[in-house]
Amino acid sequence: MTIPLLEVQDLQTVFHTEEGAWPAVSDIDIRLEAGEILGLVGESGSGKSVTGFSIFGMIDAPGEVTQGKVLFKGQDLRELSAESMRKLRGDRIAMIFQDPLMTLNPVLRIEEQMLEAIDAHQKLPKAQALQRCVEALAMVGIPAPEKRLRSYPHEFSGGMRQRVAIAIAMLNRPDLIICDEPTTALDVTIQGQILYRMQQICQAQGTALIWITHDLGVIAELADRVAVMYGGRIVETGTVAEVLDAPRHPYTQGLLNSLPAQATPGERLTQINGMAPSLSGRVPGCAFAPRCSRAIPRCVDEQPPVTTIPGRAFRCFVPLEAPAA
Amino acid sequence: MIVYILRRMVQSFLVLLAVSLVVFMAVYAVGDPIELLVSAEASDADRLAMIKRLGLDLPVWLQYWSFLTRAFQGDLGTSFVHGIPAIELIVQRFPATFELVVVAIGLTCLIGIPLGLVAGLFNDKPLGRSLMGGSVLGFSLPNFWQGMMLILMFAVWLQWLPSSGRGDTVNVLGVPLSLFTADGWSHVMLPAINLALGNIALVLRLTATGVMEAKTQEYVKFARAKGISERRILTRHILRNILIPVVTVIGMEFGTLIAYSTITETVFAWPGMGKLLIDSIYKLDRPVVVAYVMLVTFIFVMINLLVDLAYAVLDPRVQLQEAQ
Amino acid sequence: MMQPDKSLMTIDPSKRAQPLQDTPQRRAILKKLRSKPSVKGAVIALVLLLAVVLLAPFLSPQNPYDLGALDLMDGRLKPMSEAASGMTYWLGTDDQGRDMLSAILHGLRISLMVGLSAVVLATIIGSLVGLVAAYFGGWVDTVLMRIVDFILGFPTILVALVLLAILGRGVDKVVIAIVLVQWAHYARIMRGRALQERKKEYIEAAKNLGFPGWRIMTRHLLPNCMGPVMVFATIQIANAIVLEATLSFLGVGVPITEPSLGLLIANGFQYLMSGDYWISMFPGLALLALILSINLIGDRLREALDPRK
Numbered sequence: 001m002t003i004p005l006l007e008v009q010d011l012q013t014v015f016h017t018e019e020g021a022w023p024a025v026s027d028i029d030i031r032l033e034a035g036e037i038l039g040l041v042g043e044s045g046s047g048k049s050v051t052g053f054s055i056f057g058m059i060d061a062p063g064e065v066t067q068g069k070v071l072f073k074g075q076d077l078r079e080l081s082a083e084s085m086r087k088l089r090g091d092r093i094a095m096i097f098q099d100p101l102m103t104l105n106p107v108l109r110i111e112e113q114m115l116e117a118i119d120a121h122q123k124l125p126k127a128q129a130l131q132r133c134v135e136a137l138a139m140v141g142i143p144a145p146e147k148r149l150r151s152y153p154h155e156f157s158g159g160m161r162q163r164v165a166i167a168i169a170m171l172n173r174p175d176l177i178i179c180d181e182p183t184t185a186l187d188v189t190i191q192g193q194i195l196y197r198m199q200q201i202c203q204a205q206g207t208a209l210i211w212i213t214h215d216l217g218v219i220a221e222l223a224d225r226v227a228v229m230y231g232g233r234i235v236e237t238g239t240v241a242e243v244l245d246a247p248r249h250p251y252t253q254g255l256l257n258s259l260p261a262q263a264t265p266g267e268r269l270t271q272i273n274g275m276a277p278s279l280s281g282r283v284p285g286c287a288f289a290p291r292c293s294r295a296i297p298r299c300v301d302e303q304p305p306v307t308t309i310p311g312r313a314f315r316c317f318v319p320l321e322a323p324a325a
Numbered sequence: 326m327i328v329y330i331l332r333r334m335v336q337s338f339l340v341l342l343a344v345s346l347v348v349f350m351a352v353y354a355v356g357d358p359i360e361l362l363v364s365a366e367a368s369d370a371d372r373l374a375m376i377k378r379l380g381l382d383l384p385v386w387l388q389y390w391s392f393l394t395r396a397f398q399g400d401l402g403t404s405f406v407h408g409i410p411a412i413e414l415i416v417q418r419f420p421a422t423f424e425l426v427v428v429a430i431g432l433t434c435l436i437g438i439p440l441g442l443v444a445g446l447f448n449d450k451p452l453g454r455s456l457m458g459g460s461v462l463g464f465s466l467p468n469f470w471q472g473m474m475l476i477l478m479f480a481v482w483l484q485w486l487p488s489s490g491r492g493d494t495v496n497v498l499g500v501p502l503s504l505f506t507a508d509g510w511s512h513v514m515l516p517a518i519n520l521a522l523g524n525i526a527l528v529l530r531l532t533a534t535g536v537m538e539a540k541t542q543e544y545v546k547f548a549r550a551k552g553i554s555e556r557r558i559l560t561r562h563i564l565r566n567i568l569i570p571v572v573t574v575i576g577m578e579f580g581t582l583i584a585y586s587t588i589t590e591t592v593f594a595w596p597g598m599g600k601l602l603i604d605s606i607y608k609l610d611r612p613v614v615v616a617y618v619m620l621v622t623f624i625f626v627m628i629n630l631l632v633d634l635a636y637a638v639l640d641p642r643v644q645l646q647e648a649q
Numbered sequence: 650m651m652q653p654d655k656s657l658m659t660i661d662p663s664k665r666a667q668p669l670q671d672t673p674q675r676r677a678i679l680k681k682l683r684s685k686p687s688v689k690g691a692v693i694a695l696v697l698l699l700a701v702v703l704l705a706p707f708l709s710p711q712n713p714y715d716l717g718a719l720d721l722m723d724g725r726l727k728p729m730s731e732a733a734s735g736m737t738y739w740l741g742t743d744d745q746g747r748d749m750l751s752a753i754l755h756g757l758r759i760s761l762m763v764g765l766s767a768v769v770l771a772t773i774i775g776s777l778v779g780l781v782a783a784y785f786g787g788w789v790d791t792v793l794m795r796i797v798d799f800i801l802g803f804p805t806i807l808v809a810l811v812l813l814a815i816l817g818r819g820v821d822k823v824v825i826a827i828v829l830v831q832w833a834h835y836a837r838i839m840r841g842r843a844l845q846e847r848k849k850e851y852i853e854a855a856k857n858l859g860f861p862g863w864r865i866m867t868r869h870l871l872p873n874c875m876g877p878v879m880v881f882a883t884i885q886i887a888n889a890i891v892l893e894a895t896l897s898f899l900g901v902g903v904p905i906t907e908p909s910l911g912l913l914i915a916n917g918f919q920y921l922m923s924g925d926y927w928i929s930m931f932p933g934l935a936l937l938a939l940i941l942s943i944n945l946i947g948d949r950l951r952e953a954l955d956p957r958k
Contacts, residue, residue: 058549090552097547105544107565116561117551168551343799461948465940467891469898470914470933477926488922584804591899592918603899606814614814621807629802 003074005175005208006032006055011068013047013054015279016061022279024050025232028068029306029313030210034175037202037209039219039240041255042229045276048212051229052178055210056095057085072176091121094169098181100161104153110164111149117168136167140197159190166194170201176208183218195222216255220244228252231277231287238312248312248319251288286315294318333633337626344622345396348615349389401619402612404605411616415598420500421491422597425589426582428504428517429524430575437525438571441532446559448537457533463526468585472519472592479515486515489594516593520586524578531574535567542566576632580625695942699761701754725925741927743916749927752913753935759909760936763820764890767827771889772882774828775835776871782836783843784866794840800833809892813901823902827889838881842874884947887940894936910936 011028014021025047032038042048054065057077070077072093077085089095097103104113114133118124124132130149137145140163153161162182169177179198183191199222202209211223219226219240227237228249236249247253254272274291283289289299296318304315395401402411440456447453480488492509494501503509539545540563548558587599594600598617605613728741728749740749782793800808812826846852847870855865894911896902903909908916910932917928 056550058546086549086552086554088552089550095550097543097550099543103543103547105548105562105566107569108561112561116548116553116557120552120554120557165547340799340802461941461944465887465937465944467894467911467933467936467940469895469911470929470936473914473918473921473929474933477921477930481922481924481926581804584807587806587810588895588899602810606810606901611814614811618807618811622803625803 002033003071004031005034005036005073006030006210007069007071008055009069009071011051011054011065011070013050013059013063013065015063019280021064021066023066023232024063024279025054025229027233027306028054029234030055030227032176032208032210035202035206035208036225037199037211037223039223039226040210040212040229041214041216041219041226043214043276045278046229047232048214048229049180050232052095052180052210052212056089056093056178058095087121090117090169090174091172092174093176093178094172094174095178096162096165096169096180096182098184100158100165100182100185103165104161106153108152109149110151110153114149114164114168114171117171121172132171133167136171137164139170139201140164140167141193142167159186159194162186162190162194163197166198166201170205170207173205174207176210177202178210178212180212181214184213184215191218198222216244216259217261228255231282233287233315234313235288235316236312236314242312246320246322248314248322249316250292250294250318250320253320286317330634333630337630340626341623345393345619346389348618349392396619401616404610404613407610411612412620414613415601415616415620418596418598418601420502421595422583422586422590422599424502424504424513425516425520425586425595425597426579428513429521429582430579432517432521433524433528433575433578436521437528438532440525441529442536442559442564444529445533445536445540448533453533456529460526460529463529464523466522468519468523468588469592471522472516472589475515475519476592487512488515491596516589516595519592520582520589523585524575524582527578528571528574531571532567535570536563539563539566572635573632576628576635580628583621583624692942692946694938695946698757698939698942701757725920725928727925728927728931740931741925743913743928744920749913749931752908753910753932756908756910756913756932757935757939759820759903759907760890760893760911760939763824763827763893763903763909764886767824767831767889767893768882768886770824770828771831771885772835772878775832776839776875776878778832779836779839779841780843780866780871780874783840783847784862784870790840793836797833797836797840800830801837805830805892806895809896810899810901813896818901818904820903820907823893823896826896827892830892831885831889834881834885835878838877839874842877843870846870846873880947884944887943887947890936890943891940 008028008030012023012026014023028051030038030051040048040051050059050063053059055070055077057065057070057080059065065078068078072088077088080088104110111130111133114136115126115129118129118132133149134145137148142148142160142163148156153164156164162185165182183194186194195218198209201207209223211218213219223240225238226240226243227234228243228251229235230251236243236247236252243252244256247256251272257270258272260269272291277283277287277290283300285298285300285302286292286295286304289295292299299317302317304317306313306315307319400410400412403409404411404414407414444453444456444460448457476488479486490512492503492512493506494503494509495505496502497505503513545558545562548562553562583598585599586595586597587602589595590597590600591603598621601613602617605611605617725744726738726742726746728739729737738748738750740753742748743752778793778797782790808830809826812829813822816822816826852865852869855869860869893902893909894914897909897911898915900915903912905912913932914929914936917925917930917932920928
């Protein structure tokens with residue numbers, strides 16, 4: 001059996017406040033094979049971005065990763081020194097952020113920001129490095145890449161800037177890219193184009209992706225497997241087909257129902273009542289219990305353990321029925 | 326870009342014109358011009374001659390016109406006290422002030438920016454916090470008292486540096502400069518430090534807040550995500566972003582320093598333009614005061630123009646806005 | 650299928666999840682979160698100073714303006730020296746035999762008076778101009794703001810110097826000069842704020858109700874724009890005091906008959922070289938204490954009123 005590319009075990013990240021250390025995410029288990037695309041889905045406050053940053057090792061005070069292992073190709077990233085981690089970032093593991101506006105430094109040319117990404121990890125002659133940059137820009141669909149290299153970020157539109165960010169992430173052919181809602185700030189048509197590109201590139205280069213989003217529609221299009229997060233925990237995982245067709249966790253069902261595509265024209269859109277809890281407003285048991293129509297008293301008091309069946313997992317005392325075999 | 330330059334130049338010219346009008350009004354129309362421009366010790370005959378020459382018996386707008394034309398020719402009156410044209414007097418004293426200001430700006434950059442970087446990077450540690458707190462002292466201290474305490478400490482108690490005056494000068498291209506002699510440097514240090522301290526505090530805080538803000542920017546996080554070393558993040562990413570406002574401020578402060586040199590020059594008996602101004606006010610040598618105001622205004626307007634242009638060059642986003 | 654409108658469960662507060670307790674980094678991280686030192690020290694200092702200043706005539710051992718009470722023989726005595734009359738010169742005497750402590754107390758008074766009156770006047774004038782500019786807009790706004798920009802383009806010290814060169818010496822003239830130099834700041838701040846407020850609905854409503862311009866400006870617009878102006882004014886008090894001290898030091902400020910701290914410092918300048926430091930140092934320290942406490946309070950005020958919080 002080959003070692004998975006990424007294996008996260010029992011990860012927990014807390015945020016320190018005067019009252020105490022609130023866990024933002026807990027009991028996170030993720031398994032990712034090389035070349036696989038995992039969608040990490042959840043609403044605001046579910047902890048999906050925190051998970052991404054925790055894996056990447058970029059949680060800053062007042063946050064702290066307090067527990068767990070992050071095994072990348074068998075090596076625990078949490079054990080690495082800051083310098084070793086720096087070498088991995090941008091080279092073997094890359095990350096793309098949500099806001100294309102501020103991700104690039106406004107006073108430096110694109111060329112410089114791309115070259116430094118290569119230069120930080122290997123010494124290439126400048127001509128060769130430039131060639132690689134041009135190829136990367138072409139790959140993400142930027143027209144006239146040689147000329148565009150000399151541009152400044154503000155000369156690009158939002159969609160193009162995000163493409164540049166993707167190009168930068170791909171420069172050193174990383175094994176894994178963590179994408180934190182990269183298309184949320186863009187309009188739908190651009191989003192579609194970028195998703196398509198990402199899929200192509202990842203298939204061509206065998207790059208694994210963790211795609212963090214709140215949009216189930218994106219997951220349906222792009223991902224192989226999906227992990228649904230709520231209240232800081234992963235509540236359901238499985239292949240995209242299985243989870244979307246036959247969810248086991250009530251929250252997943254609620255998410256699916258509230259997709260506008262599911263609605264009947266002329267009728268009100270379905271919503272899940274209530275709001276996601278803040279860090280301090282959570283209950284000791286299942287975080288979704290207060291909003292769940294299937295909840296029983298046990299749900300509030302006790303944290304449901306993970307129920308695992310081959311290729312699937314969920315946390316629920318009152319899961320939805322399995323599809324008929 | 327050219328349009329921008331031309332527009333700014335026209336604006337500057339208008340400002341100069343406006344100042345000349347205000348000065349003219351203050352001197353000729355508000356006060357008694359005869360009293361202001363003719364020495365009290367002149368004899369009656371001399372007075373009449375002066376009045377005729379200066380056209381003080383003409384209607385006001387004609388006087389303004391002759392004032393302007395004379396100003397264009399560089400004639401801004403003759404000093405009562407020294408007997409030579411006021412402009413000449415001021416220009417004589419200019420190199421001394423200029424030296425002082427240049428050294429002060431040098432000190433501001435050499436001390437203010439690095440300390441500001443430290444304060445910004447370590448703002449959650451005692452070092453950073455004490456630097457920020459100490460900088461409050463820098464612009465709370467009244468400049469003249471600060472100068473006196475510097476003299477007390479370094480010249481009277483420690484006796485490391487001289488307490489007043491300018492050092493030996495060397496003629497460079499016909500201009501006597503003291504920065505080329507060791508004696509010159511020992512004399513310029515205290516007054517320059519005095520002049521610079523307020524600015525050092527300002528630049529320190531500006532740099533520190535710039536760094537603190539830049540640290541949290543997304544592009545810094547993204548640079549880290551690319552695996553860029555912390556050192557490069559500091560020098561290329563953070564520094565470039567904060568240097569723009571810092572440079573602008575330093576440029577603007579150049580003019581302010583020339584103005585504030587009046588205080589420092591008085592305290593340290595430094596023979597520059599500022600001291601000349603104070604002495605002239607004392608001795609009621611008004612033509613010199615008028616000439617000083619006109620000249621300093623001109624310098625200010627020029628500096629503002631240069632700073633605006635430099636800004637347009639440094640920050641690529643400004644160029645785009647101007648083009649639109 | 651789930652019933653979407655089922656009521657939500659209410660959670661018993663005692664059943665809320667509890668935070669974890671100590672982790673290794675926690676203490677270090679919490680230290681960073683702790684707020685800055687309180688403003689209490691500065692307020693106490695300021696209140697003390699104010700009390701002292703108000704009670705100066707009663708507190709000072711000697712009336713520094715009464716030339717008859719001065720004894721030249723007591724000139725330039727070190728701090729803690731004794732007078733022939735048995736009184737202790739706590740902070741020494743100046744060249745005229747004036748008790749430094751008394752002189753400082755009275756000087757503080759003048760400095761504070763000048764500072765406060767200048768700022769009050771400048772605030773009134775500046776706010777009015779800013780309000781008018783923002784309310785009427787158009788060419789009124791342009792002309793007024795050009796004037797403001799023009800004045801703000803020059804360093805205050807220079808303008809004040811030249812003004813006083815024309816006006817002459819005297820406490821009232823110093824106040825006038827400071828006001829003329831400072832009002833432009835207030836005008837700009839007030840205008841900026843008023844422009845924002847002017848767009849809001851309650852102003853529209855007032856206009857629709859037919860209220861005259863003056864009434865809208867003073868009773869509706871003004872109260873809502875005072876915030877940033879007041880904060881600025883607090884800081885400017887310190888600046889006004891320093892400006893007056895500087896002008897007096899340079900010899901164009903208050904006359905010798907009513908010495909402010911600046912003039913006292915100037916008096917002592919000539920004796921600095923011979924080591925009689927106290928004639929200049931103590932007035933300076935008093936000035937510094939005054940300015941620092943005002944600045945610190947102004948700083949905290951600004952932070953507290955920061956709309957971003």
